[in-house]
Amino acid sequence: MRRNSYFSQVAKNYLFSEVAKRKEAFFHENPHSTLISLSIGDTTEPLTPTICEGLTKAAALLGTREGYTGYGAEKGNVQLRTRISQEIYQGKICPDAIFISDGAKCDIGRLTLLFGPNVRIAVEDPSYPAYIDTAIIHRGYENTILPLPCTPENDFFPDLTTAASADILYICSPNNPTGKTYSAKELEHLVAYAKAHKQFIIFDSAYAFYVQDGRPRSIYEIPGSKEVAIEIGSFSKMAGFTGIRLGWMVVPSELCYEDGHTVQSDWVRLITTFYNGASSLAQQGGIAALSPTGLEEITAQIRFYKENASLLRQACLERGWQTYGGIHSPYLWIKTTHNTSWEAFDDLLRNAHILTTPGIGFGKSGEGFLRLSSFASREVIHEAVQRIKVTSCATFPSGKVHMTKNRARVM
Amino acid sequence: MRRNSYFSQVAKNYLFSEVAKRKEAFFHENPHSTLISLSIGDTTEPLTPTICEGLTKAAALLGTREGYTGYGAEKGNVQLRTRISQEIYQGKICPDAIFISDGAKCDIGRLTLLFGPNVRIAVEDPSYPAYIDTAIIHRGYENTILPLPCTPENDFFPDLTTAASADILYICSPNNPTGKTYSAKELEHLVAYAKAHKQFIIFDSAYAFYVQDGRPRSIYEIPGSKEVAIEIGSFSKMAGFTGIRLGWMVVPSELCYEDGHTVQSDWVRLITTFYNGASSLAQQGGIAALSPTGLEEITAQIRFYKENASLLRQACLERGWQTYGGIHSPYLWIKTTHNTSWEAFDDLLRNAHILTTPGIGFGKSGEGFLRLSSFASREVIHEAVQRIKVTSCATFPSGKVHMTKNRARVM
Incomplete structure (x- = not known):
């Protein structure tokens, strides 16, 4: 039985599987840190x-x-x-x-x-x-x-x-x-x-x-x-x-x-x-x-995620970043100064303990960008805003990461 | 935009879509009959x-x-x-x-x-x-x-x-x-x-x-x-x-x-x-x-469907039919005397008001067979057994259909 040769033409892992792998490796190296995930667009609020x-x-x-x-x-x-x-x-x-x-x-x-x-x-x-x-x-x-x-x-x-x-x-x-x-x-x-x-x-x-x-x-x-x-x-x-x-x-x-x-x-x-x-x-x-009533409730929930996006967007803009999206969308698209978006991903992960999604995962023209998702609790978004303000990673030139917990977990 | 030409190589309708169409047509012509469905293998007992x-x-x-x-x-x-x-x-x-x-x-x-x-x-x-x-x-x-x-x-x-x-x-x-x-x-x-x-x-x-x-x-x-x-x-x-x-x-x-x-x-x-x-x-x-407890309950439910199959099998054998399956399977596979299995399907539908599945729908070697499913309530199975005993359809040579209801519905 021969293999379907087309499998060799796709990236070895699905984008978010690769993100998950790097997250696990980070946890292994940093068992006492608190990671904020703004990566995969996964809803966090309970069902209405x-x-x-x-x-x-x-x-x-x-x-x-x-x-x-x-x-x-x-x-x-x-x-x-x-x-x-x-x-x-x-x-x-x-x-x-x-x-x-x-x-x-x-x-x-x-x-x-x-x-x-x-x-x-x-x-x-x-x-x-x-x-x-x-x-x-x-x-x-x-x-x-x-x-x-x-x-x-x-x-x-x-x-x-x-x-x-x-x-x-x-x-x-x-x-x-x-x-x-x-x-x-x-x-x-x-x-x-x-x-x-x-x-x-x-x-x-x-x-x-x-x-x-x-x-x-x-x-x-x-x-x-x-x-x-x-x-x-x-x-x-x-x-x-x-x-x-x-x-x-x-x-x-x-x-x-x-x-x-x-x-x-x-x-x-x-x-x-x-x-x-x-x-x-x-x-x-x-x-x-x-x-x-269902429609009223989900409309309120979408408003909540949009407010999250707006808070993130404001923090990025205040840091002088080229920031796109985040208005009629839960996603922000941010130009980084790194050579590759995986480098930017790793930098933000190591220095701000924020998990994002590298733009290259979405195509060649995504190189040099990071996607930030606003699907998170408000507590997490406030903490993310704080970290963006003070991070020392290369893309965010100054400050120090604020750690809130003493063991590895995803907020 | 060209059509995927392979669609013209499959039968126009999925087998059970065609069965459903003939069922609807039957209801249209026989609004006062009670139809028994032994066709699609669809479970009928409530979740445990x-x-x-x-x-x-x-x-x-x-x-x-x-x-x-x-x-x-x-x-x-x-x-x-x-x-x-x-x-x-x-x-x-x-x-x-x-x-x-x-x-x-x-x-x-x-x-x-x-x-x-x-x-x-x-x-x-x-x-x-x-x-x-x-x-x-x-x-x-x-x-x-x-x-x-x-x-x-x-x-x-x-x-x-x-x-x-x-x-x-x-x-x-x-x-x-x-x-x-x-x-x-x-x-x-x-x-x-x-x-x-x-x-x-x-x-x-x-x-x-x-x-x-x-x-x-x-x-x-x-x-x-x-x-x-x-x-x-x-x-x-x-x-x-x-x-x-x-x-x-x-x-x-x-x-x-x-x-x-x-x-x-x-x-x-x-x-x-x-x-x-x-x-x-x-x-x-x-x-x-x-x-x-879940395993105990589903085991009992499978036993129930197997008893259904056994009752149907016995009725078919008593009518002298060539009957296969129905022992370690919810399905019976029955040889008919019709020219085609769609003819047998129509005959049983019109004369016994029993919906089955024509064997040809499963492949060329299924021609001349009907599949009977035992997924039904015990009441329905008893009624089906009764109809098989007395039906006047060509495959079942004598008797008369027993009508229990005065409007079209599926038991």
């Missing part, structure tokens, strides 16, 4: 009361003859799809075009199989590693991946003329990792370009709830986009479902291949073959999250 | 008290600051992996080789990406449709799929000499759909053959708990199998988790490609890229299911 009640009630029901259910509906719970239609899309996307999933990452994985071999994929550079890694494992890097540099110089909006040969454009807004949130005008340009070049857009809206100034939360706010775009949504960062696992994908009935065949019918065939639906419990949690 | 308590407690904990958790461990909850190691494998498979998943079907889907292009896959014919359909969508049928006929004539054990050119052998025991349970001797022959031909075995043990006469529940009971086999396990039919979604896969560290590279390290890279773990709630349910 309404969601929690929805989940416990749903779990109890499964123990009763009347309430027990087995396999769910192919596209997911219809009540959940209806709520997503109404609450996320104001009824402008019908429940039939909404497919419930166990999260954005898993949908990205399944998408690679929708398009078959010989597909050319353009991705923002930097971007969420799963876009590229899933494509490489499926098809290899050569003739598949087309990186589109997104830097401060182009205001993190890619030069689409370099994407002319692509079949698919992966776009994430608010962007992970840069925090960039595309304007309606930019998205109109994107849709028009994709249409003219017969391309599909995969629009990752996992952080859409963090947009609160009227900029589009969905690609479908752009007229004509249903004919070119698939949208991926997630409850992970919206409602703290990173461990519960729940998301959705919109595949409009208007989206067709060049032979006129609808993408939606292939997507149904694909998910009924490769997948068996999100946990029925997770789906009940999603229904609770999109109830009137 | 221990599992239910485990789930409600876990859900409540997520609403507390101390109990909230986000993303889980890459391979899954270590407590769950330890319990699977101890309770399912008596400690003979270490927790590090066990990977928690959201179910067997999803693992089968992800497996297609592990092996890359140009892989030749041998499958038992008939077999669970996902083995073939996932491979076709990924690679097309030609030069990929090698069906191995399993019929009463060969006691449902494939002629392995016809599988010499395969890279992978998919084997399911107890078998879905035939109910065949392989003996230790048959599995030894299988392992020796795979080893001699440098093939990997994918062993689907989703129904292992139904084996209670000392025959192997796991391929790893066969010496030397760790060097050739991956095993897929599932909580669906073991503990009623069809809707909760939980399973596991064993990838032994001994399993290597011909270049010496371990399969396990690629599998870690694949799941961390394409997947984000089973719901933390489902995993807590699995931990409860494998506790001492």
